Amino acid sequence: MLTELSIKNFAIIDELSIHFQSGLTVLTGETGAGKSIIIDALGLLVGGRGSVEFVRHGEKKAELEGLFIIEDNLHPIYQKTKDFGIDIMDDHMLVLHRTISHTGKSICRINGKLTTLAILKEIGQTILDIHSQHETQSLLDKDKHIELLDYFHESNHPQFKKDYKKLYKQWKELKSKYDANNKNEQELAQRIDLLEFQLNEIQNAELEPNEDEVLTDERNELHHFESIHQNMNDAYNALHGEQKGLDWLSHASNNLEEAGDHNKEIQNMHQQFVDHYFMIEELSYQIRQHLDQMDYEPGRLEIIESRLHEIDQLKRKYGQSVEEIMTYSAKIEEELEEIKHRDHHLSNLQETLKEIGNDLLIEAKELHKIRLRAAKELEKAVLSELKDLYLEKTIFQVDVTYSKSEAGFSFEGVKVLPKNNGINQVQFLISTNPGEPVKELDKIASGGEMSRIMLALKNIFSKHQRITSVIFDEVDTGVSGRVAQSMAEKIYNISSGSQVLCITHLPQVASIADTHLRIEKQIQNDRTSTLIHELSFNERIDEIGKMITGAELTEASRTHAKELIEMNHKEK
Structure with a gap:
């Protein structure tokens, strides 16, 4: 359901925040107070066509934001948002936001993520439906x-x-494949030339899996060869030799061994120390071995740079990595095979399609x-x-x-x-x-x-x-009497399964509502703005009484209004 609507600098509304309840909410007020403007705002919020005319005079932009709570995890909105890469968190909240600038530009967001107007419309129409006298x-x-x-x-x-959709998906995929292979000879010849050129270019490169990553690591090592060699040599020298690291560790081992002759706890400490000593000694041999194998080849860096440049050129055409390029190569090789043997392939496809x-x-x-x-x-x-x-x-x-x-x-x-x-x-x-x-x-x-x-x-x-939310904008126009009461009951029935917001001039509809909001227009500092007020029980009686008379409130109309509310309350 729509929980909250925020409107800023939209038409005659400077700033307005409306909290909505579940069930049936009616909006009433004098003509021109801004009731339909609120519906217009909702229409734009769910992807309706915008216009600079909606931006309040003198302002740079109009902003609309709606908070929806969709607690039904099976609601189609969850799949739709997932398809578009939009997350609905565990709190079931969906926030739609739209900004319309005075230049006509429109910015749309769903749960904070920038999106297109088309996506906003597709998402919006899944959760909100607006019905008016002129728009159905x-x-x-x-x-x-x-x-x-x-x-x-x-x-x-x-x-x-289910069965039809499963078969249709298979048929559609096969038909697309068949149509792609059933082109004219000139198109096929051009396609073969292109694919063979691409395949030869990739195959002549003789790529190896992860080659770009391996070469990049090697290039990085060669660029820093001197620093690596110096640090490795210093590390080895710090460990080996008289009064160096291993020599001092050996002294410490001897001291612990002698102390352990009289203390079992120190014996355990000595054993742990010896284990670590041998590990460090083994690492020092590995450092020495790595130093002996290090050999700087001046020409090797040039070879690597040339090879990486060649791979980068292929990446620009065929994929972001060597793996993607090799995958693309296999794909076009398969396509070439199908085209060259297309008569047999088409015959099989046609039979399967049939x-x-x-x-x-x-x-x-x-x-x-x-x-x-x-x-x-x-x-x-x-x-x-x-x-x-x-x-x-x-x-x-x-x-x-x-x-x-x-x-x-x-x-x-x-x-x-x-x-x-x-x-x-x-x-x-x-x-x-x-x-x-x-x-x-x-x-x-x-x-x-x-x-x-x-x-x-x-x-x-x-x-x-x-x-989740149904909007009725003066759908009761042109009816009265017993028809009006029946329409009120129908509208209320809809609110049992969906939240309903209804702009109405009928007392029968207003009296059956769960929540009654009055829209008012005020003029302050020579500017017109819209206010909204939730009515109490007595205020509802007065408002519906005025709707009954169409003019001044009378005691008779108040009595009638109260009877209408109480009667509909019993019906509910």
Whole structure:
């Protein structure tokens, strides 16, 4: 859920920090107070299109930051952030940050890591969904309808696409390989020339594993040969000779031995001393041996520098290390082999592709049957929701067809091209007036009808999309009376599975909320700013009373407001 939102220098907001609770939170206030500006801020925070117009007049930048807590470790956000290399710590916190400068530049961060606007949008839309009278996002996007239908079915059958996806991945990889090998002769000839040149260049270098590291170490030693030799020689001389290190250690050993004749503890100390003495003596012989083997060859350094330069030239083309270069060499050698024997190779690939393709289409057909059954269930669920919202004469259809493609497979009389989610195309169609044909959702004319339809769909899909926070911006426009009360109950139902923030002008919606925030506008020092205040029980009564009358607060409207709150409290 969204726990905290910080806004700075955004539109008429100078600085504002809002703490949000779980459940249903309503935001009310006079027109122009800044309610929709807060929703605009949330929209930009999750990747919406920015504009310099959002930067408060006279300021250099607007800053937005939102703290989300996602305690469900199975939530899709965890996999998405992992894919993008973003860490969500054990505290389940996800912080989105966006800065928009007065020049139009936008800087995005997720948990402190700089990221692109596209990634911010993909992450943001996984945890927050904004629905307004004019913006319905995925519910109106027909390309998203297949996902919504699958979400609806997956709640009870989470593995229903597993076999298809596994086969599709195999088929896609083989097809890419087949297409790469099935190029025209000129392209292949050019590719062979390039690969043979690269392979010859690498093979002629006769690289050895870790050769660059070994040569670098040797070069470093030669650069410091004099210092190494001098220090090694001094170390040896400090140990060997009369009145030198080993001589003094020998004296100490004799003294301990004599003292140990009369003390067992000293005998043990002497034995330990002798062991260490022999170790130091052995090390001194190794130092002498290393000194004898040290030989400075003036020409060797030049040879090493030349060889390392040659390796560096190869690194610039083929890899960051000798191992990467050798791996690349093996890869292009394999590719050359495939190209030179491509007829046989293509024949085998084509046969395998055909076999997997047939299996894939069988799975796709099964998916099609499952979606047809799920579509009927979804239609019933939506019509039930619409009936509660007094749209009982509405016709809602989930149209499941094959996604046709001239470049695809022949399948049941049509050409289809398998995709990651199957071979289907899904679209939601609706008719709100008897006798009228069903149309696409975005062709609905009435704002009131659109609000109810979107709310019905949202009430169903919020359970399946696993969106942590749902935002409603005046979705209750154009409704009143019993419809308003039903919409209030639907909105509250959604808040049982997702946090809901709702801007509303309906007393029915405001009275059913768990938390009520009032947005106010104030003018100070000739500048307009926005304030936010969480209402107490009595303040809620007054606020809802004003919403009922639309003007001055009366005792009758206060009584009505209190009754509404208490009635909805009992319903909850």
